[in-house]
Amino acid sequence: MAIRMDTSRATLFEARGLHFLRQDEPVFGPLDVRLHAGEVLLVEGDNGSGKTTLLRVIAGLLHADGGTMLLQGKPLDRDQAQGRLLLLAHQLGLKGDLSPLENLRVAAGLYGHRADISPREALHIVGLQGYEHEPVRQLSAGQKKRAALARLLLLSADVWLLDEPFANLDREGIALVNRLIEEHSASGGAAMVTSHGAVTFLHGEPRRLRLSA
Amino acid sequence: MRPGSLSAACAALLRRDLLLAWRRRGDIALPVLYALIVATLFPFALGPDPALLASVASGVVLVTVLLSMLLAFDALFRPDLEDGSLEQLMLAPQPLALMLGMKILAHWLSTALPLIIIAPVLASMLHLPGHANAVLVLALLVATPLLSLLGSVLVALTAGTRRSGMLLALMLLPLCVPVVIFAAGAVSAAQLSLPWIAPIAWLGAALALLLVLAPLACAAALRIAIDA
Numbered sequence: 001m002a003i004r005m006d007t008s009r010a011t012l013f014e015a016r017g018l019h020f021l022r023q024d025e026p027v028f029g030p031l032d033v034r035l036h037a038g039e040v041l042l043v044e045g046d047n048g049s050g051k052t053t054l055l056r057v058i059a060g061l062l063h064a065d066g067g068t069m070l071l072q073g074k075p076l077d078r079d080q081a082q083g084r085l086l087l088l089a090h091q092l093g094l095k096g097d098l099s100p101l102e103n104l105r106v107a108a109g110l111y112g113h114r115a116d117i118s119p120r121e122a123l124h125i126v127g128l129q130g131y132e133h134e135p136v137r138q139l140s141a142g143q144k145k146r147a148a149l150a151r152l153l154l155l156s157a158d159v160w161l162l163d164e165p166f167a168n169l170d171r172e173g174i175a176l177v178n179r180l181i182e183e184h185s186a187s188g189g190a191a192m193v194t195s196h197g198a199v200t201f202l203h204g205e206p207r208r209l210r211l212s213a
Numbered sequence: 214m215r216p217g218s219l220s221a222a223c224a225a226l227l228r229r230d231l232l233l234a235w236r237r238r239g240d241i242a243l244p245v246l247y248a249l250i251v252a253t254l255f256p257f258a259l260g261p262d263p264a265l266l267a268s269v270a271s272g273v274v275l276v277t278v279l280l281s282m283l284l285a286f287d288a289l290f291r292p293d294l295e296d297g298s299l300e301q302l303m304l305a306p307q308p309l310a311l312m313l314g315m316k317i318l319a320h321w322l323s324t325a326l327p328l329i330i331i332a333p334v335l336a337s338m339l340h341l342p343g344h345a346n347a348v349l350v351l352a353l354l355v356a357t358p359l360l361s362l363l364g365s366v367l368v369a370l371t372a373g374t375r376r377s378g379m380l381l382a383l384m385l386l387p388l389c390v391p392v393v394i395f396a397a398g399a400v401s402a403a404q405l406s407l408p409w410i411a412p413i414a415w416l417g418a419a420l421a422l423l424l425v426l427a428p429l430a431c432a433a434a435l436r437i438a439i440d441a
Contacts (some may be wrong), residue, residue, distance in 0.1 A: 061300055061439050083306035090367075091297025097236040102229070109225020110305040112218070135236075213254065 011073065012037045012190045013058075013085075013159050018067035020050070020057050027053050028211055030067060035159065035190040040181055043194045045211030051194040052090070054211065055161040058192070059087040071158075083111050086157035088165060092148040096137030100147040101129055103136060107151045114156045122150040126176060141168040149180060160184060160191040222307045223315050230319030240288065243325050244281035251277045252335040252402045263340040270339035271349055271400035275393055277335065277359060278353060283382055286435050289316065290372050290435065300439060313435070314428035317365045325357035336380040341404075348403035348413075352396040355416040362420075362427035363388050369434035392416065399438045 012035050019029025028050035032152040035041055037136035045051050056062045058069065060078050069076040071084065093101045113119070123132055136144060145168050152160060165177045181191050193206070253274050259265055293299040293316075302312055309321060332353055334348050341349065367384050371377035395412040402409035 059304055061303060063440060082304060085304070087304055089297055089300060091295070091300070093297035093301035094235060095296065095298060097233050098229065102232065104228045106225050107301070108308060109228075110222045110302065112221075112306070115249070 010037050011035070011132055012039075012071070014070040014073075015058065016068050016070075018054075018057065018064055018069065018149045020053055020062065020180075021065045031209075033192075033209065035192065037158075037188045037190060038185045039190050040206040041192045041209055042187055042206040043192055043209045043211060045194075049211040051211055052163050052199075055087060055163050055192060055194060056089075058159075059085055059161050061087070068127070083155070084157055085159045085161060086152060086155060087161045087163070088148055088152060089163050090167075092144055094136045094144060094147055097135055099131075099133045099161075100136060100139070100150065101132040104149060104150055104154055108154055111157075113154045117154060119150075119154055122154040123147070124152045125153060127172070142173055145169055146173060146176070149177065152184075153180065158189055160189065162191060162193045163195055166195070215254060219307060219311070222305065223311065226302075226312055226315045229317050230316055232321065233363050234319065235322035240285075241323055241327060244284050244324055245331055247284060248277045248281040248328055248331065248335065251280065252338065255339065267340040267342065267404070270336050270341035271345065271404070272393075272397050273339060274332050274336050274341075274349060275353075275356070275400075276395050277385075278325075278357065279389055279393065281328055282325055282357065282360055282364065283385065285320070286368050286381060286385075287378055289320050289365055289368045290431075291368075294372055294435075299435065303436065303439065309436070310428040313365070313369075313431045314424075317361055317428065317431070319361040321358055321361040321363075325353075325361060327359060329353045341400075345400055345403040348409050349400045352399045352413060352416070355413055355420055356396040359392050359416060359420045359423060360389060362419065362423040363392075366427050366430045366434065369431040369438065372435060373438040391419075 008163065013033070014035070015031065015033040017030040017032065019031065020027045031054070033041070043051050043054060053062065053065070057064050060082070070080050094100075095106075100123055100180060101119055104122060107113075108119060120132065123129065126149050128143060128146050128150065131139060131143060136147060145165075149165070160181070162177075162181075166174050169177065183195065240413075252273060255269070256266060259269070290299065293302070303309055306314070329350060333350055336346050336349055337343075364381070364385055367381055367388075371380055371384070374380065395416050399409040399412040399416075402412070
């Protein structure tokens with residue numbers, strides 16, 4: 001599963017020998033992952049192959065049972081790295097009783113947002129203009145996803161960990177995710193994107209990491 | 214305040230939780246109505262003798278407030294755990310314990326404070342004399358944050374389990390015994406015109422201790438709940 005290193009670009013994130021056990025059963029690994037600045041890595045695998053678990057381990061929500069993780073060559077220190085890795089999970093972390101704008105303002109307050117974009121602009125970019133003040137629970141699943149994507153835009157993080165970002169999105173939404181990922185990688189960020197199999201909507205030919213159950 | 218700074222994060226979270234509580238203000242009213250009804254049942258059960266009611270008033274109000282608070286504890290971390298906001302909170306570049314402290318503060322403001330406001334009404338309904346009533350409010354102001362902090366640790370510990378409401382009650386109520394003893398003790402002392410500051414001071418000492426320790430314990434417990 002080792003992935004060949006491209007020495008021409010700086011390594012942003014690296015994991016060596018990463019593995020995770022659930023009740024003594026290996027979920028994935030040992031796994032070597034390297035993410036360069038400006039790179040998109042597609043994590044493929046069937047249901048239950050540990051894609052989500054891998055992202056949650058890298059994000060720091062789960063404890064790895066072994067292996068080391070490096071951020072820009074230095075051992076990953078959770079206290080310092082927090083906010084540099086951003087996770088978009090199945091549960092989007094949006095409050096149903098608040099509007100998308102209010103949700104984004106909370107995220108901006110917690111993480112600190114980029115100077116060049118306001119919450120309202122981020123919502124415009126993801127196509128939620130006109131829905132800024134609707135409670136999130138009244139939005140469709142795809143619109144909720146878009147609101148969560150706006151958070152990625154608003155916050156400044158180096159590594160995006162996107163768990164099934166294409167789920168629930170229409171054709172236009174898929175194009176939107178592609179555009180966001182492209183812009184992120186063009187500005188020197190990296191992304192890990194999971195997908196459960198046959199179809200990937202990513203433009204070009206991303207590097208692939210195959211997990212097997 | 215720079216966005217992303219500690220004060221901005223605290224303000225954002227406090228604002229969010231208070232706003233959420235306000236959007237669901239019906240939920241805030243429920244424990245208050247519950248307390249009102251429970252306290253009203255006592256004169257029916259014990260009879261309308263003012264002397265008898267005055268002697269049990271402080272205890273009745275304290276236990277009623279405690280039980281009403283118990284009703285609302287489930288909403289402290291569970292919604293955040295279910296919709297993924299707790300994960301986002303953990304991944305934010307802020308100390309988790311402090312953020313959880315803000316959540317506990319918002320929860321106290323939205324559940325305990327309304328109860329403290331109606332407590333004097335309940336107490337006068339039970340013929341508690343005026344000066345003791347003031348001590349009761351003071352005791353509640355110190356005792357309810359203590360209960361919120363104690364409860365938050367247990368809510369965090371039981372966050373991963375299903376139908377944890379009853380379990381929470383069984384775990385929390387024994388821990389509340391000292392709080393109830395000291396708070397009721399202060400009010401009884403005031404009723405007998407004795408010095409009442411010592412029990413309140415003891416509650417204050419416990420509150421100072423838990424203010425520091427409870428958010429740390431919550432953070433550790435919730436990290437485990439997410440990990441599981």
